[in-house]
Amino acid sequence: MPAAFDTSYDFALQADASDSLARFKQEFYFPKHENKDVIYFCGNSLGLQPKNVEAAVNTELTSWRELAVGGYFNGPNPWLYYQQYARTSLSKLVGCLEPEVTVMNALTVNLHLLMLSFYKPRGERNKILMEAGAFPSDQYAAETLLKHYDLDPADCIVEVAPRTGEKTLHTEDILQTINDLGNSLAMVLFGGMNYYTGQLFDMQAITAAAHKNGAVAGFDLAHVAGNVPVQLHNWEVDFAVWCSYKYLNAGPGAAGGVYIHEKHSSDINTPRLGGWWGNNESTRFKMEKGFVPKADAGGWNISTAQVFNTVALKASLSIFDEAGIDALREKSLRLTAYLEYLLQQLNNPAFEIITPADPTARGAQLSLYFKEKGKEIHERMISNGIIVDYREPGVIRVAPAPLYCSFADVHRFYSILKEHF
Template identity: 75%
Template sequence: MPDTFDLTPEFARQADQQDPLQHFKQAFHFPRHQDRDVIYFCGNSLGLQPKNVAAAMQTELDTWRKMAVGGYFSGPNPWLYYQHYVQSSLVRLMGCHENEVTVMNTLTVNLHLLMLSFYRPTARRYKIIMEAGAFPSDQYAIETLVRHFNLDPTDAIIEINPREGEKTLRTDDIVQTIHNTGAELAMVLFGGIHYYTGQLLDLPAITAAAHAAGAVAGFDLAHVAGNVPMQLHTWGVDFAAWCSYKYLNAGPGAVGGAYIHEKHAQNIHTPRLGGWWGNDEKTRFKMEKGFIPKQDAGGWNISTAQVFNTVALKASLELFDEAGMDRLRTKSIRLTAYLEYLLHQLPQLNFEILTPADVNSRGAQLSLFFREKGKEIHQRMIDNGITVDYREPGVIRVAPAPLYCSFEDVYRFYTILRDHFN
């Protein structure tokens, strides 16, 4: 049954009082504007800093200071195993087994590495399907991947556009394109949530269609991780990669995440580029010739664990473990619906919400398309203590992350737009 909202400040206050997650707001540092916390709706770009990060970072600094190289084997969190410390939390967020997930590198690096493992073009089966207007880094990664195999991107890459007059993709169109490509299709690579429109794609349906065509299903989950619960193993997704600095609040340049389905991860003959951190820890320091990867996602680790790029992720995931992804999603659905309701009370601003109204087809983000003066309106929001971001052409992305955003934040956002944006 749909929620019922109203325009009173009392509604927002009562909703916050009834919110079992409201205390997590106090676990984060907020930028300030005119002696007040900003309204921070930009977790889809960079999450806030959890207050427990400083102590977590100091722990590893102390280990380095006191033990130096001994920190790899001793101390509170021996560095030799650092990538393992976040696995169980990521299992709960991404819906996978512990042997299917790891952290390493950064998002686009991981996409390159995983696509090199799973894109095995032949004379007949070599095409890749993706969404038109994907995040540029994904476009560049796929373009250079096919060029690496001496293929023409205009022939090898199929981009799916929304229908004429529509702004988002239809699952039926994606599935039909996969079916039509058939035996020529090698791989699909979609963003799980489109960065511009905020549309959450139907990953199970896309994966099933790809497999029916004999192809591999991979996803960029940058805007999904920590935003929408996943069931990657159950859906049979072959591989996925994500960053940790958006909804996962791990800070700029934080370590990226990677998922490889266990049917591939347990097979040491699955192709990959190897490095010594992909060897089993028991044999790693024998320094022997011949790469034999671990029989899990860690077999894709190449270089020494990025300890200081993983510290903040480890600290942030402690909060996710306490909050629970299902509870966060429940709050997010209501919080975003409340935002949508209030935005509909502002017709004078002349914008269109591109993001689907169906809660199953979106996460925390609503993309507001302004036909005119989008950049100017964005700057006025910033000047009034609202942190959101702008993407050409004309879109202001508004994302109330449920871990640290409140119903009162959403109401304040509405009143500022109502009173100052006539």
């Protein structure tokens, strides 16, 4: 760990004083514990509410109240184009062209829709490669998609597992498996970051290997979007989906995000399930048969824009625009390294950090694996004003989101653990 870290509280205060992003902490509401802000390290599960959301929601309530159906065409943010208002900000966060991104539905719904577009089993080319221990929804989506094609998930889903005695994957093992599958591989479907271990995968290398073997590459970026900057377009990722309620702070049930590379999204003949909102606006209101999709990711929109499920995302993204994802990543690298350093000073044999030590292979999360009493310890943390989450078996996920977490928060966490655990 860097020698620049030390265990004094003064160090944390000085780090915050020199942090150009520290002011953004005041842009969010924190739950309280004993009349103090909690230590909130749970943005990987649900982000905090930005203070600008209330006014943003009230703006749309006013449009609805005063304009009724006229709000689709008038008012500060005409609803007809609401899904487009997040495109510029999201394109910066996930590294793509604006026409390659859209907002709609929720994560797993979008995953189903895009897998139907991109999974095309032909003869022996029917395998889907996933990481072992992928988030259950991703597993369910792949299983049920294969059943839709009368294929057996046990035969067609191939999982890459950690080596014996290890918790995370080696990139070379992933790439070797892709090459071994060769002509039998139809799709790689990976989490951009594993929810349990916090391991960030080499999406560029995985995508290149998939394409070399004639397969498509798709990613679930639920734990990546708003956490780690990526370059989906330049890496030629075929498609990606994510939720907006974690690091993007858009609230429970917020509309999800979709990326589709322009080589697919600009081709109106790329297969997809169609709906009125994905139809070309120039002909949409002719009310005629014949689906003619928009020649961008919006061509996958199906239903009317979810205004009240998108308004908080729009508000939160304005904060990301101001802070900048690269600056957030720079702070996150240091904040997470500081957390790692302090945890190591505890020298507590009750847990081990299973998230990769390599900063480039993780985001704003460290997963602490407890061989015993993990759930009990998690409950004790909650009772001490520490908001983190627990995932079976035995992992407490600690995620100091750089947009609203401070070095002082990390030190408070360390101090409580040192005293009570």
